Amino acid sequence: MKNNNYCIIMSGGIGNRFWPYSNEKTPKQFLDFFGTGRSLLQSTFDRFNKIIPKENIFVVTNDGYAELTREQLPELSEDQILLEPIRRNTAPCIAYASFRIQAINPEANIIVTPSDHLILKSDQFIADINKGLDFVQHHDVLLTLGVKPSRPETSYGYIQVCVDKVEGVHKVKTFTEKPNRELAQAFVDSGEFVWNSGIFIWSLKSILNAFKTHLPDISNKFNDGAHLFNTEKEKEFIDSSFPFCPNISIDYGVLEKADNVFVIISSFGWSDLDSWTSLHDASQRDESNNVNLNNDVIYIESSNNVVATSSKKLVVIQGLEDYIIAESDKTLLICKKKEEHRIKHFMTDARFKFGDEF
Amino acid sequence: MKNNNYCIIMSGGIGNRFWPYSNEKTPKQFLDFFGTGRSLLQSTFDRFNKIIPKENIFVVTNDGYAELTREQLPELSEDQILLEPIRRNTAPCIAYASFRIQAINPEANIIVTPSDHLILKSDQFIADINKGLDFVQHHDVLLTLGVKPSRPETSYGYIQVCVDKVEGVHKVKTFTEKPNRELAQAFVDSGEFVWNSGIFIWSLKSILNAFKTHLPDISNKFNDGAHLFNTEKEKEFIDSSFPFCPNISIDYGVLEKADNVFVIISSFGWSDLDSWTSLHDASQRDESNNVNLNNDVIYIESSNNVVATSSKKLVVIQGLEDYIIAESDKTLLICKKKEEHRIKHFMTDARFKFGDEF
Numbered sequence: 006m007k008n009n010n011y012c013i014i015m016s017g018g019i020g021n022r023f024w025p026y027s028n029e030k031t032p033k034q035f036l037d038f039f040g041t042g043r044s045l046l047q048s049t050f051d052r053f054n055k056i057i058p059k060e061n062i063f064v065v066t067n068d069g070y071a072e073l074t075r076e077q078l079p080e081l082s083e084d085q086i087l088l089e090p091i092r093r094n095t096a097p098c099i100a101y102a103s104f105r106i107q108a109i110n111p112e113a114n115i116i117v118t119p120s121d122h123l124i125l126k127s128d129q130f131i132a133d134i135n136k137g138l139d140f141v142q143h144h145d146v147l148l149t150l151g152v153k154p155s156r157p158e159t160s161y162g163y164i165q166v167c168v169d170k171v172e173g174v175h176k177v178k179t180f181t182e183k184p185n186r187e188l189a190q191a192f193v194d195s196g197e198f199v200w201n202s203g204i205f206i207w208s209l210k211s212i213l214n215a216f217k218t219h220l221p222d223i224s225n226k227f228n229d230g231a232h233l234f235n236t237e238k239e240k241e242f243i244d245s246s247f248p249f250c251p252n253i254s255i256d257y258g259v260l261e262k263a264d265n266v267f268v269i270i271s272s273f274g275w276s277d278l279d280s281w282t283s284l285h286d287a288s289q290r291d292e293s294n295n296v297n298l299n300n301d302v303i304y305i306e307s308s309n310n311v312v313a314t315s316s317k318k319l320v321v322i323q324g325l326e327d328y329i330i331a332e333s334d335k336t337l338l339i340c341k342k343k344e345e346h347r348i349k350h351f352m353t354d355a356r357f358k359f360g361d362e363f
Numbered sequence: 364m365k366n367n368n369y370c371i372i373m374s375g376g377i378g379n380r381f382w383p384y385s386n387e388k389t390p391k392q393f394l395d396f397f398g399t400g401r402s403l404l405q406s407t408f409d410r411f412n413k414i415i416p417k418e419n420i421f422v423v424t425n426d427g428y429a430e431l432t433r434e435q436l437p438e439l440s441e442d443q444i445l446l447e448p449i450r451r452n453t454a455p456c457i458a459y460a461s462f463r464i465q466a467i468n469p470e471a472n473i474i475v476t477p478s479d480h481l482i483l484k485s486d487q488f489i490a491d492i493n494k495g496l497d498f499v500q501h502h503d504v505l506l507t508l509g510v511k512p513s514r515p516e517t518s519y520g521y522i523q524v525c526v527d528k529v530e531g532v533h534k535v536k537t538f539t540e541k542p543n544r545e546l547a548q549a550f551v552d553s554g555e556f557v558w559n560s561g562i563f564i565w566s567l568k569s570i571l572n573a574f575k576t577h578l579p580d581i582s583n584k585f586n587d588g589a590h591l592f593n594t595e596k597e598k599e600f601i602d603s604s605f606p607f608c609p610n611i612s613i614d615y616g617v618l619e620k621a622d623n624v625f626v627i628i629s630s631f632g633w634s635d636l637d638s639w640t641s642l643h644d645a646s647q648r649d650e651s652n653n654v655n656l657n658n659d660v661i662y663i664e665s666s667n668n669v670v671a672t673s674s675k676k677l678v679v680i681q682g683l684e685d686y687i688i689a690e691s692d693k694t695l696l697i698c699k700k701k702e703e704h705r706i707k708h709f710m711t712d713a714r715f716k717f718g719d720e721f
Contacts, residue, residue, distance in 0.1 A: 025679075301717050305709065314695065319721045321383075321709050323698040324686075330697065337672065339688065339697065340663075340681040351663065351679050359659050363677045 008061060010138055011113045012053045013102040016046055016066040016074065016120035017089055022280060022345075024352045025336035025363065026298075026313040033278070034121035035073050036315075039288070040299045045278070046120040047077055053116065054080075056131055063087055063105065064120070065098050084235075090244045096220055096258040097250035101243060103212050104227045108235035113209040114138050117255075122202070123287050125274025133271045137206035140174050140267075147215060147260060148174065148206040151199030151268040152275045157189035160280060162201035162256065164268055165192075177266040180256060199270055201256065203277065211265070219262045223250050281329045281345045285311045311342070336363045366419060368496055369471045370411045371460040374404055374424040374432065374478035375447055380638060380703075382710045383694035383721070384656075384671040391636070392479035393431050394673075397646070398657045403636070404478045405435055411474065412438075414489055421445055421463065422478070423456045442593075448602045454578055454616040455608035459601060461570050462585045466593035471567040472496050475613075480560070481645050483632025491629045495564035498532050498625075505573060505618060506532065506564040509557030509626040510633045515547035518638060520559035520614060522626055523550075535624040538614065557628055559614070561635065569623070577620045581608050639687045639703045643669045669700070694721045 020032030027033040034046040043051065046064070053062060059080050065087040066074050074086050087102055099117055106113045116134060124130045137148050151164050165178040180201065184192060192198035207215075216224040226249065227234075230242040251258075260266050276287035288296040293308040300314045305323040312320050314332040322330070329345060331338045336355070340348060355363050378390030385391040392404040401409060404422070411420060417438050423445040424432050432444050445460055457475055464471045474492060482488045495506050509522050523536040538559065542550060550556035565573075574582040584607065585592075588600040609616075618624050634645035646654040651666040658672045663681040670678050672690040680688070687703060689696045694713070698706060713721050 303709070303713055303716065305705075319694045319713055319717050321694065321696045321698070321713055323696075323702055323705070323709065325697060328682075330695075332695070334676075336677045336679065337688075337690070337695070338679045338681075339683060340679070344681055347663075347681070351661070351681065355661055355677055355679055358661065359677050 007110070008058050009110060009112050009114055009142075010057050010116070011061045011106050011110070012057045012063070012116045012118065013099065013106075014046070014049055014053070014062065014064045014118055014120045015095060015098055016064050016070065017092060017098065018119075018121060019067075019092075020121075021349055021352060023284075023313070023331065024348055025333040025338055026315060026331040028333060029069075031073070032070070032121075035070070035077060038278070038284070038298055039123075044077055045122070046074070049118060049120050049122070050078055050080070052124060052127060052130070053118070053134075055127075056135065057116070060085070063102050065089060065102050067092060088240075088243075089247060091248045092252075093247065093250050094252050095255040096216075096253045097223055097247060099212070099255050100216055100220075100223045100227055100250070101247065103209060103216075104231060104234045105239070107209055107213065107231070111209060114141050115207060115209055115212065117205040117207075119203050119277070121278060122204075123274075123276040123278050125287075127273075129271070130273035133269050133273060134206065136173070137269055140172060140269075141206050141208050141211065144171070144267075145211050145214070146174075146207065146265045146267045147211060147263055148267045148269065149177070149260065150202045150204040150206075151175075151270050152202050153270060153272045154193045154198065154200050157186060157193050158200070158283075159183060159186055159189050160283070161277070162203075163189070163192050163198045164201050165197050166199060166268055166270065171267070174267045174269055177260075177268050180261045182256070199268065200275075202271075202275055203256075205255070212259075215259050215263050215265075219259045220251070220253070223258075226250065281311050281331075282342060285309075285342070309342070365468070366416050367468060367470050367472055367500075368415050368474070369419045369464050369468070370415045370421070370474045370476065371457065371464075372404070372407055372411070372420065372422045372476055372478045373453060373456055374422050374428065375450060375456065376477075376479060377425075377450075378479075379707055379710060381642075381671070381689065382706055383691040383696055384673060384689040386691060387427075389431070390428070390479075393428070393435060396636070396642070396656055397481075402435055403480070404432070407476060407478050407480070408436055408438070410482060410485060410488070411476070411492075413485075414493065415474070418443070421460050423447060423460050425450060446598075446601075447605060449606045450610075451605065451608050452610050453613040454574075454611045455581055455605060457570070457613050458574055458578070458581045458585055458608070459605065461567060461574075462589060462592045463597070465567055465571065465589070469567060472499050473565060473567055473570065475563040475565075477561050477635070479636060480562075481632075481634040481636050483645075485631075487629070488631035491627050491631060492564065494531070495627055498530060498627075499564050499566050499569065502529070502625075503569050503572070504532075504565065504623045504625045505569060505621055506625045506627065507535070507618065508560045508562040508564075509533075509628050510560050511628060511630045512551045512556065512558050515544060515551050516558070516641075517541060517544055517547050518641070519635070520561075521547070521550050521556045522559050523555050524557060524626055524628065529625070532625045532627055535618075535626050538619045540614070557626065558633075560629075560633055561614075563613070563618075570617075573617050573621050573623075577617045578609075578611070581616075584608065639669050639689075640700060643667075643700070667700070 020027035167176040233242040297312040378385035525534040591600040655670040660678045
C-alpha cells in the first residue's frame with residue numbers, strides 16, 4: 006500500500022550563533038553536538054525514519070551543503086536532496102518541497118521539521134507526530150506542535166491556545182514572536198501559552214491552499230512551473246524562479262494569517278538549540294553545571310560554563326563562571342554567556358580585521 | 364690570535380611552567396616567544412656570537428633535545444652540543460662543559476648563561492659582559508651579573524652587595540633565594556640588593572678551583588676522567604659518571620659558599636621569564652595591558668591577560684581580566700594569572716586522568 010506520509014527536513018541554516026564552533030562551512034545541523042556519533046541532521050532523519058519510509062523523506066538545503074548532506078545521509082537518493090540556489094527563509098523552502106511532493110503524491114500528508122532541534126523524549130514525540138498525521142488526514146488544518154513552557158524564555162515564539170479541543174487538538178488564538186521578559190512571564194503564568202516548536206503537520210492540499218490564500222506570489226510562481234517538478238527540468242526552473250520568492254517565514258507569511266491553525270500540546274523534551282544558553286539548558290551538566298561537547302575538560306573552581314572544542318583537545322579551566330569557550334581549528338572564542346547575543350558582532354568584526362576564513 | 368673567551372649556554376630546562384604552551388617536547392627555550400623569528404635559545408646564541416666566535420660557544424642540553432638543538436643552531440658543530448644523559452641541575456652541567464673547555468684551552472675565560480632569558484638592551488648587556496670578561500682575566504673571582512630590582516619580586520634570588528668596589532665591580536655579601544613579600548620589599552628599599560640574573564663570568568681556573576673546594580664530589584669524578592674530555596671516549600665517560608653527580612645548583616653548591624664572589628650591577632632590561640607573570644611584565648602590552656604571543660587576538664572588555672597559542676589561531680576574548688590563555692595542539696589552559704603557581708599541579712592532574720601526551 007502506498008504510504009501517504011512525507012517529511013520535509015529544512016536544513017539550510019548557516020549556524021553563526023555557535024561561531025566559531027559551527028560556521029558557514031559546517032553549520033550546526035551537520036555537527037555531532039552531543040557526541041552521539043550522529044549529527045543533528047542525522048538524528049532528525051533517524052527520528053522520522055522510524056515512522057516515515059526513507060524514500061518519503063526530503064531534505065531541503067542550500068546548494069553549498071549538497072555534498073555534506075550526501076555524505077551524512079547516504080540513505081537518501083540524489084533527488085531527495087532539494088537544493089535552494091539562494092537563502093530565502095522557510096516559506097519558499099516549504100513551498101518548493103510541497104510542489105515536489107504534489108508531483109509525486111497529491112494525497113500526501115506532510116511533516117515539516119527543522120534539522121537542528123533537540124528532542125529528548127523520542128517516543129513521546131513520535132506519539133504526538135502520529136496523532137497529528139491522523140488528525141490532518143481528516144481536517145483541513147495547519148497543525149503545529151506546541152511545547153509546554155518551563156521558563157519565561159524570550160527567544161522563542163509563543164502560541165496562545167483556545168481552551169476548546171477537537172479530538173484533543175486545540176485551536177490557535179494568536180502567535181507572538183520573542184516577547185520581552187515581563188510578557189514572557191505573563192504568558193507562562195497564564196497557562197494559555199505554549200512555545201512554537203516550528204514543527205508542522207498538514208495535508209498537501211491544506212498547505213497549498215494556504216499558500217494560495219496568504220502568499221499568492223509564491224503560489225502563482227510555483228504553479229506556473231508545477232508540471233516541471235519531479236522532472237529533469239525542475240532544477241532549471243527552481244534556479245530561475247526561487248531567487249524571486251519573497252524572503253519570508255512560514256510563521257509570518259502563513260500561520261499568523263490563517264484561521265485554521267491548530268496545535269498539539271506536547272512535552273517531549275524540546276530545545277531549538279538556537280543559542281549557547283539553550284544548548285546549556287538542554288545538555289547534560291556536571292555537578293558544577295558545566296556542559297562540555299565532545300571533549301575532555303578539567304574544571305577547577307569553574308561553574309556554569311559551556312565548552313565546545315571541535316578538535317579532540319584536553320581543556321583545563323580554572324576560575325571561570327558563566328562563560329562560553331568555543332573553538333574551531335582556526336578560531337578560539339571565550340565570552341561571557343550573558344553576552345552571547347554579541348557573538349555575531351564579534352564574528353563580523355574578526356572577519357573584517359582578519360579575513361573571511363575565520 | 365687564539366680567542367680565550369668561551370660561552371656555555373645551559374639549555375636543558377623542560378619548561379613546564381608555561382604548560383601547555385611549552386612542554387617537555389618543546390620547552391620554552393626552543394620557542395619563538397616574541398614572534399621575532401628566533402627562539403629564546405637562538406636569540407641567546409645570537410647575542411653572544413656578537414663577541415664570542417661561534418666555535419667557542421657550547422650548548423649543554425638533555426639527550427632528548429639534541430635534535431631540536433641541531434635544527435635550531437646549525438651554526439654549531441656536533442661536538443659543541445653537550446648532552447646530559449639525565450637531568451642534574453646547574454652545577455654538574457657547568458662542571459661538564461668546563462672540563463670540556465679545559466681540554467681545549469686551559470686559559471679560557473667563560474660566560475655561563477641560561478638559554479631562556481630575555482635581554483632587552485643588548486648593547487648595555489654586551490658592554491657589561493665585556494667588562495666582566497676583562498675583570499676575570501686579572502682576578503680569581505666568580506662574577507655574576509646582578510640586576511637593579513624594579514619591584515619586590517618574590518620569585519628571584521637576591522644578592523646583597525658590599526659598598527666597596529674593585530674596578531667598579533662589587534664584592535658580594537650574601538645570597539638570598541626567593542624571599543617573601545615583606546623581605547623582598549625591604550631588600551628593594553635598602554638599595555643594597557640586586558637580582559641574581561644567573562649569568563656568570565669566570566676564568567676556567569677559578570671555577571675549577573671552586574668546584575675542587577666546594578663540590579669535591581663532582582670535581583674528583585670529572586678529574587678522574589679529565590683525559591677523556593674532547594676525545595671520542597667523552598660520551599661514554601659522561602653517560603656513566605654524570606648520573607652519579609649530586610643534583611645541585613651552582614648557586615647553592617658554589618656561589619653561596621665561596622668568598623670570592625663579585626657582581627657587576629647592571630640594568631640591561633632583564634627577565635628570567637620563569638613565570639607567566641614575569642613574561643607579562645617583560646612583554647609589549649596593548650593599551651589594556653594584554654600580552655599576546657605570536658597570534659591574532661581581539662580583546663573585548665578584557666585586560667591584563669596573556670594569550671599564548673602555539674598554532675596560528677585567531678583568538679576572540681570578551682570579559683576576561685588577569686587570565687592566562689595558553690594552548691598547544693593538544694591542550695587548552697585557561698587560568699587566573701594569580702593562580703599560576705598551581706599550573707604544574709593542573710598538568711600533573713591532567714596527565715594522570717588523560718595520559719602523558721598532554
